[in-house]
Amino acid sequence: MHAWIKRLLLPLCMLMAVSSQAWSADDLKSWNDGPNKKSITDFVERVTKDGSADFIPVPERVAVFDNDGTLWAEQPLYFQLFFALDRVKVMAPDHPEWKTQEPFASLLKGDVKGALSGGEKAIMEIVMATHSGMSSDEFDAIVRDWVKTAKHPKSGKHYTEMVYQPMVELLGYLRANGFKTYIVSGGGIDFMRPWTEEIYGVPPEQVVGSSGKIAFEMLDGKGVIMRIPEINFIDDKAGKPVGIHQHIGRRPVMAFGNSDGDLQMLQWTCTRQGPSFCAYVHHTDAKREWAYDRNSSIGRLAKGLDEAKARSWTLIDMKEDWSKVFAYE
């Protein structure tokens, strides 16, 4: 492109980037018309309309999304746990001691339930053994390979195919309206970053998540980041507003979650001064996805359901509001 064309286009493009007129909501094709879809588009139109009392300048249009259960499925286990279990099998030949050592012994016999009966401690041991002890580049390559090859036990689809089509459309719709979209997940930050840009259009620098400690080293004259088997940060519950403040340094104006682990993120977003929008994705569709809330061990939504009612947050009903859940349907 010639320099003079650029000089001509630049002001127009900048105007476009900050332009106030909302894009059409036509892009939300997998959303059924109804009060919930309307609550989203009404809010976006209101805060992006020049001269509106509720106008929010582009740099402050921060929208945060939980991942597990909000952008992709999380049943019957968090997908990152499937990743860890797959890794245990791959790594087992190098760890003969695992044959007699729990939770690995049960896992290698195919007894996932038995392995996870050790609770959080067992899960942590599995995660540490499979997520550390290598460089950041090596881990990145392992995740990329797994995402390309592994399949979900129930659907038989790749895990990254099990993202919610309406939410992918929502991410795009918000970005088209000047929002910067972030993932703020209890899942591992480095487990998500290798694929969020391709799948969600969310680049690595806009992913916030849990993390292990890392350390910089010079190895044969080259810099490497090594992954250390210690927890650095848990991006869940009250950790979510903390992660948001540390990474983004701006208070979000829109937040989407699906569980009690997202409650504080929604509270932080929707008790700001000025307009804000919070929504829970409610898993109500046992046929196309899963139906669960108050009594689920994964993605429990109890306190959040009460607070959503008390604060008039939007409760997205998967069964009623989404004409399609997964793109492959």
Add this chain to the structure above:
Amino acid sequence: MHAWIKRLLLPLCMLMAVSSQAWSADDLKSWNDGPNKKSITDFVERVTKDGSADFIPVPERVAVFDNDGTLWAEQPLYFQLFFALDRVKVMAPDHPEWKTQEPFASLLKGDVKGALSGGEKAIMEIVMATHSGMSSDEFDAIVRDWVKTAKHPKSGKHYTEMVYQPMVELLGYLRANGFKTYIVSGGGIDFMRPWTEEIYGVPPEQVVGSSGKIAFEMLDGKGVIMRIPEINFIDDKAGKPVGIHQHIGRRPVMAFGNSDGDLQMLQWTCTRQGPSFCAYVHHTDAKREWAYDRNSSIGRLAKGLDEAKARSWTLIDMKEDWSKVFAYE
């Protein structure tokens, strides 16, 4: 702007954003022509030229900048320390115990040197006392007010006027060439964020720095982030690549620093696979700024000077390379 104009412009604007032709280097007005300026513009032209073997796609164009001594001055003390000292004076009436308690007692008598003779421990006490015990919003307001009012003891200028004009131009030049510019500083992340967007064009979400612990609370039904007097992260030396990985999740391709505290950031950047560019700002101008390197207690540059030579990094000579240091000159 009408929707159809947008539909027409969008592809052009996107093309422009990723367009390969470099913008002119005319914007680097405060740089004298010479090998150092040329090393920067040659690199940028090479990696942004379509079809070049060294072409770097826009999303991967990450440039990281140290702040103290690289983007603004740092003598005779780090400016954040002046902020802390000013805060001690403001807060003293509420802390009668400081009259007899070091390092505060010396400070309040005007004996800065005596107060800082306690070394890192004394500095930490001063920083903790002045940077925590309030909400994130309150701290933000305090910093904004200080930046507007406080003046540097030698120049008599506001601290944010003591930014290096050539570096501000460089930030703009890189952004015009598709780079995302980040600050990666040993200074406090929340001390920088309130003013980096206005002064450098670097938004809060692109600032990485040292931090104290924070906690989320609900107070009278509203969310707040409280600042806790404990260290969370020191973004210095080997901490810089760690901070970069945690916040950005991409390996930078350009890095600018001025001290040994930046060495690991430059190593991490310039030992990547593919093209990279590293430079040290060398403080050589005792007349317009300060001259210091190997023997300075603030901004010491010794190991880095040796490594810059060994690895052929660019050594920016303030006296020779910059026609102007500060905009107010």
